[in-house]
Amino acid sequence: xxxxxxxxxxxxxxxxxxxxxxxxxxxxxxxxxxxxxxxxxxxxxxxxxxxxxxxxxxxxxxxxxxxxxxxxxxxxxxxxxxxxxxxxxxxxxxxxxxxxxxxxxxxxxxxxxxxxxxxxxxxxxxxxxxxxxxxxxxxxxxxxxxxxxxxxxxxxxxxx
Amino acid sequence: xxxxxxxxxxxxxxxxxxxxxxxxxxxxxxxxxxxxxxxxxxxxxxxxxxxxxxxxxxxxxxxxxxxxxxxxxxxxxxxxxxxxxxxxxxxxxxxxxxxxxxxxxxxxxxxxxxxxxxxxxxxxxxxxxxxxxxxxxxxxxxxxxxxxxxxxxxxxxxxxxxxxxxxxxxxxxxxxxxxxxxxxxxxxxxxxxxxxxxxxxxxxxxxxxxxxxxxxxxxxxxxxxxxxxxxxxxxxxxxxxxxxxxxxxxxxxxxxxxxxxxxxxxxxxxxxxxxxxxxxxxxxxxxxxxxxxxxxxxxxxxxxxxxxxxxxxxxxxxxxxxxxxxxxxxxxxxxxxxxxxxxxxxxxxxxxxxxxxxxxxxxxxxxxxxxxxxxxxxxxxxxxxxxxxxxxxxxxxxxxxxxxxxxxxxxxxxxxxxxxxxxxxxxxxxxxxxxxxxxxxxxxxxxxxxxxxxxxxxxxxxxxxxxxxxxxxxxxxxxxxxxxxxxxxxxxxxxxxxxxxxxxxxxxxxxxxxxxxxxxxxxxxxxxxxxxxxxxxxxxxxxxxxxxxxxxxxxxxxxxxxxxxxxxxxxxxxxxxxxxxxxxxxxxxxxxxxxxxxxxxxxxxxxxxxxxxxxxxxxxxxxxxxxxxx
Amino acid sequence: xxxxxxxxxxxxxxxxxxxxxxxxxxxxxxxxxxxxxxxxxxxxxxxxxxxxxxxxxxxxxxxxxxxxxxxxxxxxxxxxxxxxxxxxxxxxxxxxxxxxxxxxxxxxxxx
Numbered sequence: 001x002x003x004x005x006x007x008x009x010x011x012x013x014x015x016x017x018x019x020x021x022x023x024x025x026x027x028x029x030x031x032x033x034x035x036x037x038x039x040x041x042x043x044x045x046x047x048x049x050x051x052x053x054x055x056x057x058x059x060x061x062x063x064x065x066x067x068x069x070x071x072x073x074x075x076x077x078x079x080x081x082x083x084x085x086x087x088x089x090x091x092x093x094x095x096x097x098x099x100x101x102x103x104x105x106x107x108x109x110x111x112x113x114x115x116x117x118x119x120x121x122x123x124x125x126x127x128x129x130x131x132x133x134x135x136x137x138x139x140x141x142x143x144x145x146x147x148x149x150x151x152x153x154x155x156x157x158x159x160x
Numbered sequence: 161x162x163x164x165x166x167x168x169x170x171x172x173x174x175x176x177x178x179x180x181x182x183x184x185x186x187x188x189x190x191x192x193x194x195x196x197x198x199x200x201x202x203x204x205x206x207x208x209x210x211x212x213x214x215x216x217x218x219x220x221x222x223x224x225x226x227x228x229x230x231x232x233x234x235x236x237x238x239x240x241x242x243x244x245x246x247x248x249x250x251x252x253x254x255x256x257x258x259x260x261x262x263x264x265x266x267x268x269x270x271x272x273x274x275x276x277x278x279x280x281x282x283x284x285x286x287x288x289x290x291x292x293x294x295x296x297x298x299x300x301x302x303x304x305x306x307x308x309x310x311x312x313x314x315x316x317x318x319x320x321x322x323x324x325x326x327x328x329x330x331x332x333x334x335x336x337x338x339x340x341x342x343x344x345x346x347x348x349x350x351x352x353x354x355x356x357x358x359x360x361x362x363x364x365x366x367x368x369x370x371x372x373x374x375x376x377x378x379x380x381x382x383x384x385x386x387x388x389x390x391x392x393x394x395x396x397x398x399x400x401x402x403x404x405x406x407x408x409x410x411x412x413x414x415x416x417x418x419x420x421x422x423x424x425x426x427x428x429x430x431x432x433x434x435x436x437x438x439x440x441x442x443x444x445x446x447x448x449x450x451x452x453x454x455x456x457x458x459x460x461x462x463x464x465x466x467x468x469x470x471x472x473x474x475x476x477x478x479x480x481x482x483x484x485x486x487x488x489x490x491x492x493x494x495x496x497x498x499x500x501x502x503x504x505x506x507x508x509x510x511x512x513x514x515x516x517x518x519x520x521x522x523x524x525x526x527x528x529x530x531x532x533x534x535x536x537x538x539x540x541x542x543x544x545x546x547x548x549x550x551x552x553x554x555x556x557x558x559x560x561x562x563x564x565x566x567x568x569x570x571x572x573x574x575x576x577x578x579x580x581x582x583x584x585x586x587x588x589x590x591x592x593x594x595x596x597x598x599x600x601x602x603x604x605x606x607x608x609x610x611x612x613x614x615x616x617x618x619x620x621x622x623x624x625x626x627x628x629x630x631x632x633x634x635x636x637x638x639x640x641x642x643x644x645x646x647x648x649x650x651x652x653x654x655x656x657x658x659x660x661x662x663x664x665x666x667x668x669x670x671x672x673x674x675x676x677x678x679x680x681x682x683x684x685x686x687x688x689x690x691x692x693x694x695x696x697x698x699x700x701x702x703x704x705x706x707x708x709x710x711x712x713x714x715x716x717x718x719x720x721x722x723x724x725x726x727x728x729x730x731x732x733x734x735x736x737x738x739x740x741x742x743x744x745x746x747x748x749x750x751x752x753x754x755x756x757x758x759x760x761x762x763x764x765x766x767x768x769x770x771x772x773x774x775x776x777x778x779x780x781x782x783x784x785x786x787x788x789x790x
Numbered sequence: 791x792x793x794x795x796x797x798x799x800x801x802x803x804x805x806x807x808x809x810x811x812x813x814x815x816x817x818x819x820x821x822x823x824x825x826x827x828x829x830x831x832x833x834x835x836x837x838x839x840x841x842x843x844x845x846x847x848x849x850x851x852x853x854x855x856x857x858x859x860x861x862x863x864x865x866x867x868x869x870x871x872x873x874x875x876x877x878x879x880x881x882x883x884x885x886x887x888x889x890x891x892x893x894x895x896x897x898x899x900x901x
Contacts, residue, residue, distance in 0.1 A: 003791055007799050014803055014826055018810035023818055030822050033803075037829050044840050049832075049863055056867050061825065061874050068878050069818055072885055086769065090812025093776050098805035100780060104787045105797055113793050115837055116844040122857050123840075131857050132864070143868045150872035154879040768893050773812055 002043060003117075010036035023069045027062060034058045044115070046123030165221050165238045167205045168248060169289040171198040175282035183275030191271065192263035195278030199259050199285055203252035206245070213245045218651065220295045220359065227298070234356050239295035243652045246492065247292040247424055250499045254416045255285050257619035261507055262408040264615035265514060277317060277406070284310035288417050292424060296356040297346045300425065304342060304389065307418045308335040314413060315405040327401040334398035338388015345381035352378070362431045366655055371438055379432050379439040383446075386422025391473050392450045392480060397715055399473055403465040407510030410465060415472045415506050416499040423479045423495050427652075430488045434656035444484025444568070448575055451477030453712065455582035459589070460708035463520050464509045467590045471546065472502055474583060478561055481576060486660050487564030488653045489646045493634045494561060496645075497553035500630055501545040504623035508539035511612045511620065512594060516605055522590060527599040531609035534617045536595050538624035543591045545627045547584035547681050553631030559674055560636060566673055567665055577677045584681040588688035596693035638670045796837035803830035817881050817891045821874075828870050832863045 013036065016029040034057045041050035121127055132140055175198030179191055186194070218241040226236040238244075259281060266277055287306025294300040309332075316328030349356060352374055353364045368375060386392070391399035402414045413419070426433060426443070433440055451474045458470035475498050482491035513520055515532055529536045545552040548559070558580060565572035599606050611617065635641020650657075665673075707713065803826060810823030839859030846855035885891050 003795070007795075010799070011802055011806070014806045017819075017822060017826065018806060018814065023816060026819055026822060030826065033826065034829065037833055040833055041836060044836055046836050046840075046860055049836060049860055052864065052867060053829075053832075056871055057825070057829070061871060064874060064878055065818065065822065068882060071882075072891065086773065087813045090769075090773055091809055093773060093780060094805050094809035094812060097776060097780050097783075097808060098801060100783050100787070101801045101805070102798060104783060105801070106794070113841050114844055115791050115793050115796065115841045116847075117791060117840075120840060120843050120847070122843050122854055123836075123860060127854055127857060128860060128864070131854070132861060136861055139865060143865060146869065146872050150875050154875045157876070157879040157883050769812060769815065776808060776812065 002039075006036045006039040006043065009033075010040070024066070027065050027069065030065075031058050031062050034062070041123075043117055044123065045118055045120050048123060048125045048128050163221060164205055165209060165240050165293065166223055168202050168209070168252070169286050169293065171202045171205070172282045172286040172289065174198060176279050176286060179275045179282060180279035183272055183279065186271070186275055188267070188271045188274050191275045191278050192259075195282055196256060196259040196263065198282060199252055199256040202285070202289070203249075203256050206248040206252045209240060210245045210249055213240060213242055214648070218242060220357075222295075231354060232350060232356075234296055234298050236299065237295035237357070238293040238299075239358060240293070241652060242649050243424070243427060243492065244292050246496065246649070247420075248289065250496055251285065251288050251292065251417050254499050254503050254623070255281075255288075255412060257622055258408045258412040258416075258503065258507070261411075261510070261616050261619040262406070264613045265408055265510055266406060273317075277314075280310055280313045280317070281409070281412070284314070284413060284418070288421070291421055295358055297349060297358075297361075298356050300428075301339075301342060301346060304385070304421060304425075305339065307413070307421060308332065308339065308389070311335070311402065311413050311418055314409040315402045317405055317409070321404075324404040327398075327404040331398040331402050334395045335388045338385045338395055341381040341384025341388070345378050345385065348374070348378050348381065358428065362429075362655065365432055365435060368435060370435055370659075372435065375432055375436045376438050379429070379436045380442065382425065382429060382432075383422075383439060383443055386426055386480075387446065388422075389425075390419050390422030390476050390480070392422070392446050392476065393453065396450060396454065396473050397711075397718065400466055400469040400711070403463070403469050407465065407506060407513060410469070411503045411506030411510065414469065415502040419472065419476055420479070420495045420499070423476070423483065423491055426480075426483045427488050427492055430483075430653055431655040433483065434486065434659050440484050440486065442484075444481050444565075444572065447477045447480025447482075447484055448572060448579075449477070450474070451481065451579040452575060452582075455579045455586065456708055457711045458586040459582060460705050462523055462709075464512065464522050464525075464590065464594065465506070465520055467522075467586060468502070468505055468509055471505075471583065471587065472498075474579060475502065475546070478558060478576070478579070481565055481572065482561035485561075485564045485568040485572065486656065487561055488656065489634075489643075489649050490557065490560035490564055492649060493645055494557035497545070497557040497627070497630055500623055501542045501552075501554060501627040504538060504542040504620065504627050505546070507616070507620055507623065508535050508542060511535040511616055512539075514612055514616070515609055516601065517608065519601065519605065522593045524601045525594045525599070526597040526601075527595070528609070529595045532595075532611050534611060534620060538617075538620040539595065540591065541624045541628055543587045546587055547685060548580055549584075549678065549681060549685075551631065552628050553626075555678070556631035556634050556636070559677070560634065562677060563636075563665060563670060563673060566669075573673065577680060580677055581680045581684045585684040585688045588685045589692050592689045592692035596689070638667050793837060793841050796834060800830045800834040800837075803827070803833070815893045817884070817893050820893060821877055821881070825870065825874070828866060832866055835859045835863050835866075 010033050013029045013032040017026045017033060020026050020029060034053060038050045038053045038058070041047070041053060175194055178194055179186065183191075220237050220239055222235045222237040224236050225233070227234040259278070262277070262281065266274055269277065284307060287303045287310055289303070291300055291303025291307060294303060312328045312332040312335075315331050316325045318324050346356060349361055353361045355361060355364075365375065388395045399414055399419065403410055405414070433443070454470045454473035454477060458467050458474065461467045461470060475494070479491045479494050479498070482488070482494060511532065512525065512528060512535060515528070515535075516525060519525070541552070545554040548555045550556075562573055562576050562580070565576050599609075632641070634643050634645040636643055710716075807823040807827035807830065810826070811820050814820055814823070836859065839856035841856075842859070843853065843856035846853040881891060
């Protein structure tokens, strides 16, 4: 029951992200989408990812977006109409991609396999931390370098 | 002993490499010594081989495998037998004398060109030896092409003169037409006999029927090759133009050796020709026609070398007549005597030209008898020899051919004798105009007249002796001789002799024939000398003589019938097919691509959204193809 | 819940993201739609991780199968965060230069 509620919430707010006129509203709808996805994580008993999702996505990244949008003061800019045909073609091709993917995937063998809900220890921080700092320690350190370079890049680009 | 045979062509090749590569560094005298020395070495080895063959050691010497594909096996092998050993002696012997002569004749050239000349000459000797020694048609063909190349290089030796290079090109192209026939014949032989080796081909062929169509075809194609190389109708016009080269080259290549390659080839393939009487008839008629045509032209020529050139063409015609009527020995005999006296005549002419400071027009000579005593005497001997007066060599060889022609058909004999009479006439016209009478050149030339140096006169004397006495190796039975040459060559022609059924001519008839031809020649000589020593023809001829002077307008005819239409077609191909067709296609492709890319460029809107849309559509298409089509 | 529920949910979110990218011209919205697509993939990875865990835990109750999938999600989040910081910096710069964040002004790729 909870699954269906979260699904409808995620899809609905995702649609609102795309179709709302005001960018700030889009951002807020996106945050709601992220919360719904976080709910799914909790439902799957992946608590660590759920927390990270809230902190990183809904917190840091979306706040960044909000800052940028507000800094640019784009509220009143209603972007001039895009080529209608291009818009139409975009919707059509997106929908047909959806149809084709569903058609392609609905008959695969693994379709009816169960997914464990609510229980299972692998999503807990205990297990993930152990693996992250043993098997994945090198990628973890490299990702810190990635962060550093992203930070330097952002500063350099922003200063110009 | 016959294993030494590889040395024969090796020496000239070494000489070619040394002179060719070192031409910037070697001094003239060194070049001359190397160039002549290697030929002398070759000659000595040839002599050893000759006596070895005479002792009965003929055979094929295989050096290495040359081409071996599937069933076809072509070894690099040399045929050492009676026929090739005779030719070896002629080539290296006469070749050596001409090399020695050249050291003096070419002395005015600078050392670079001098070495180039000797390198070409050595390369020529090498190629000619390959041609003669090859034990299969392929090796022969390599030599065949080699001599053609050297001929081209040497005719165009003074390459700065445009006419000379044109003459060289003409010679080369004419030869190519003949080579084409030779090559086709070689392919046909492979297809028919599965081998190019003389031994296999001849033994297989001797089992075939008389006048088998394949044999007639092969022999006709080979004969086409021979007409190119040996200057017969219709491909003879290159030889007179080939006189553009230095005179010793004319003597060596265009008189004594290369032009006899066709005769050698047919003599070598005698069994094929004997089995194809149709081809033999063609060979005889072509030979006879060439002999007469060239003789008539020679009567009215005024360039000393041109006269000799047409004389050569005419004599080659006689040799082909001999081959055509089955007198292979006679043809080879005539090749040999002709090599001596024609080389002698050309070298004598070279000596005259040398003395006259490169003046070649006999109308401006005359009375050279006193100034050039040695040249005069030797030239006279050469003239008598070619005219067929006994006991000099030309009489015996020509008479043998004429006798064989008589036994084949009286008409052949009558026309042959007519040609012989004309030969005597024009040779003595040349002799009388050049050496007798009064000097007609400039004073300056008269002042400088001098006998040539020793290096030139000694070869003349040696050749004169050979021209005088070489006939005695082939004295026919009817004159009390034993015809040693025929016995020597018998093994080579044995297969053909078995198939031939010559009618014996009785001795009285033969005496009569000889007497008639000699008497007529003698009359022609006396008439020519008496007429031209006092009052030479100084003006251009008129009437029919003009036709002869212009060589029956054959060159013009070829020009109109072959060259001009070819030029027209080329112009058409160039202007229409090339410009509109090929260029049109090429430019059209360019234009289509240009136009198409200008249209395609509109897709490059620069809009990120459009690109993403295309990307999504493409991904969609890939999914659809992957899932529903495949 | 079976895995196909999660698959269809993810595909639907992903396609909504694509439609957003294709139809909107506001660079920031396009960027947000990309984030949406990231999240659709993340959700699917977690669902598969739990599916494998369930299959393996029937044999061995102490198994940790499926951990890799969740760590992958973690790394994707890391990369996404870095990407957002650089991307937003670029957008800011673009806004400073053109005073617009309309993607259709970005047609310099043409030249």
